[in-house]
Amino acid sequence: MARNSISEAENVNLNPVLNLVLVMIPLLLLSVVFMTISVIEVTMPQRSAGAAPNTGEPPKRLQLFISKQGFTLVKGVSSMPAIDGCASDGPTICLAHPEAELDVDRHNWFALYNMLFDIKSDPDWAMHEQIEIVADPSINFGVLIKAMDVSRYQLVPEADASIATKGKAMGSVMEMNSAVAVLTEVTNDEGAFVKAPLGMFPVVVLGLPTMTQ
Amino acid sequence: MAMAAENVNSATQSVTENANDAVLLARAAARRKERRGGPDSKSGLSMNSLMDMMTIILVFLLKSYGEDPIVVLPNTDVPISIAQVTPEDMTVLTINKEGIFMVRQRVVELEEGRVPGNFKKGGEGGLIIEPLEVALRQEAERQRTFAMATGSTFEGDMTIVADQVTNYRLLVEVMQTAIGADFKRFRFAVIQGDMAHSGRYAGAPQL
Numbered sequence: 001m002a003r004n005s006i007s008e009a010e011n012v013n014l015n016p017v018l019n020l021v022l023v024m025i026p027l028l029l030l031s032v033v034f035m036t037i038s039v040i041e042v043t044m045p046q047r048s049a050g051a052a053p054n055t056g057e058p059p060k061r062l063q064l065f066i067s068k069q070g071f072t073l074v075k076g077v078s079s080m081p082a083i084d085g086c087a088s089d090g091p092t093i094c095l096a097h098p099e100a101e102l103d104v105d106r107h108n109w110f111a112l113y114n115m116l117f118d119i120k121s122d123p124d125w126a127m128h129e130q131i132e133i134v135a136d137p138s139i140n141f142g143v144l145i146k147a148m149d150v151s152r153y154q155l156v157p158e159a160d161a162s163i164a165t166k167g168k169a170m171g172s173v174m175e176m177n178s179a180v181a182v183l184t185e186v187t188n189d190e191g192a193f194v195k196a197p198l199g200m201f202p203v204v205v206l207g208l209p210t211m212t213q
Numbered sequence: 214m215a216m217a218a219e220n221v222n223s224a225t226q227s228v229t230e231n232a233n234d235a236v237l238l239a240r241a242a243a244r245r246k247e248r249r250g251g252p253d254s255k256s257g258l259s260m261n262s263l264m265d266m267m268t269i270i271l272v273f274l275l276k277s278y279g280e281d282p283i284v285v286l287p288n289t290d291v292p293i294s295i296a297q298v299t300p301e302d303m304t305v306l307t308i309n310k311e312g313i314f315m316v317r318q319r320v321v322e323l324e325e326g327r328v329p330g331n332f333k334k335g336g337e338g339g340l341i342i343e344p345l346e347v348a349l350r351q352e353a354e355r356q357r358t359f360a361m362a363t364g365s366t367f368e369g370d371m372t373i374v375a376d377q378v379t380n381y382r383l384l385v386e387v388m389q390t391a392i393g394a395d396f397k398r399f400r401f402a403v404i405q406g407d408m409a410h411s412g413r414y415a416g417a418p419q420l
Contacts, residue, residue, distance in 0.1 A: 018262045035415070037283050038296040039372060039400035044388045104377075104412035137382030141375045142292040144384070145403055146412025149295050155408070177409035181295055197297065206388070208340075209381050 040148055044206045062119065062128060062201060064112075066135040066147055070094040071112050075119060083111055104142045110176045113150045114169045120154070120200050129199060134207035154198045155179035167198065283402050285374060286314060290414035292377040293406035300402060303370040304352055308379050308387060313345055320348045326380055333386070340389040349394035369397040377414045 063074040070091035073080040079092065086094035093115065096108035119125050131151050135144060154167025161180045170176040181197035188194045282302040285291055289309040307314040313321040313328075321328055321344050333339035353367070360367040371391055375384060388399060404415065 015262075018266070022262070022266060035285070035291075036405040037285070037291075037300055038294060038403050038405045039298050039300045040294060040296045040403060041298070042399050042401060044385070044392065044399065101418060102413065135381040137380060137385075139381045140377060141379040141381075141384060141401075142377035142412040142414065144381060145292040145294050145377075145401065149408065149411045153295065177407075179408050197295075206385070208389075209385055 040145070040152075040204070042148075042204045042206055060128060061132060062125070062130070063132045063134065063207070064147065064151065065091075066107075066133065066139050066143060067091060068136060068138065070107065071147075073112075073115060073119075075125075080115070083115070102142070103140050104146050107143065107146075109146060109150050110170055110173045112147075113155065113176060116151050116200060117154070117167060117169050120167075129201060130203040130205060131201035132205045132207050135209055137209045148204055152197075152199060152202045152204065153181035154200045156182050167200065283372060283374060284317075285402070286317065288376075289374060290377050290416065291374060291402060291404050292412055292414055293410045294403035295406065295408055295411055296403055297405060298400075300372060300400070301370075303372055303400075304356070304396065305372045305374060305402075306387065306391070308373065308375040308383065310376060310378070313342070313387065315345075315348050315352065320345050323383075326378065327383065328386060340386050341393055342386055342390045345387065345390045346394055349391055349396065353395045367395075369395050370400070371396040371398070372400045372402050374402040377412070 060076060061074070065072040065074070070086070071093040072091040073093075082088050082090055082092055082094070086092075093108050093111045095106045096110070097106050100106045116131075120128075133144065133147055133151075135147075155170065155176070156164040156168055156179060157170075157175050158178045158180050160168075161182070164182045165184070167182050170179060183195040184198045185193045186196045283300050283305055286307050286309060288311060289307060305316070310323065310326065312319045312323050321332055321342055328342050330337035330339075332342055332344055334341040334343055353369070357367045373384070373387065391399070410417075
């Protein structure tokens with residue numbers, strides 16, 4: 001009896017099951033989401049760190065304040081005036097789509113990029129690499145990441161990416177959405193030439209938020 | 214007596230003939246099985262397929278486990294960015310809707326995206342998260358000991374994997390706590406993508 005059951009088990013045809021599994025594996029592999037993780041380097045001063053030494057000259061700082069109402073840019077010691085279409089007593093760049101579902105879609109990234117690119121094009125600011133970003137306590141991480149993307153790299157429309165040697169101002173929101181960072185050749189630690197994105201204000205320092213909320 | 218001996222001889226002959234028949238039958242059956250391909254060769258083929266499949270799955274799993282120094286925990290919608298810097302192996306801190314995690318261990322539980330005031334130095338308005346500070350100090354000490362043993366130096370590098378809805382206040386609290394525990398260089402983990410999707414997460418509603 002036992003011998004009979006063993007020989008039946010040996011005779012079970014596994015081919016249909018294996019065929020099914022072999023079909024399922026590519027299907028499952030296709031459904032897997034492949035995500036490539038990258039990192040953005042940032043610094044944050046310690047809360048107790050003292051103020052910069054007073055040299056008598058106005059500090060050369062570029063600061064971006066992010067609030068639920070929009071962006072305020074401070075160049076040197078003074079806030080930049082509001083752009084056309086925004087209230088003069090409000091932020092430098094007001095919201096583009098206040099009704100948008102996601103916070104990140106409400107802001108006017110197109111205007112922010114063009115304004116930062118204008119500053120970078122100014123010979124006095126061409127060598128300046130640092131931007132200080134300060135956000136309201138309720139601003140979410142997604143908005144912060146987009147602010148870094150817009151301010152860290154010089155962008156060009158995708159079609160010009162292979163020939164561009166420096167960034168350009170964007171002509172439309174659509175152009176901005178399809179833009180890519182300009183790649184330039186730099187030498188790495190081992191002395192080899194590698195392609196790296198051309199920076200606009202690549203050094204990001206995060207500031208402490210105003211603790212009102 | 215002679216009759217008995219004859220009976221024994223005939224019985225012995227009969228047993229021998231039966232045994233010979235059985236051997237012949239078994240050989241014939243084996244030959245038939247061989248001609249048909251037999252169950253032995255079939256099971257060999259099935260095992261080969263199975264082994265192929267298992268090898269593919271094993272290689273795939275090993276590759277996905279061994280490649281990324283950063284593991285994104287479930288329920289963490291990491292934002293998309295155009296950044297293309299490859300992450301390195303370092304202390305990873307995860308902030309999602311459920312809490313703050315260090316190496317898959319929850320250190321602090323969040324209430325509506327905030328750290329409860331009783332977990333912070335100075336109460337609600339404080340910036341230092343006490344349980345996180347203790348955990349980070351231990352981690353820094355562990356890394357210092359490891360660095361001494363291997364002849365390297367403790368740089369205080371940290372990668373923060375944060376959900377895209379993490380508010381700036383919480384992010385600053387975590388970073389200030391880490392600074393207090395000797396972590397000085399920070400990196401934010403993001404998912405590589407294009408400018409149109411920058412700041413959004415993988416399953417976000419369409420633009």
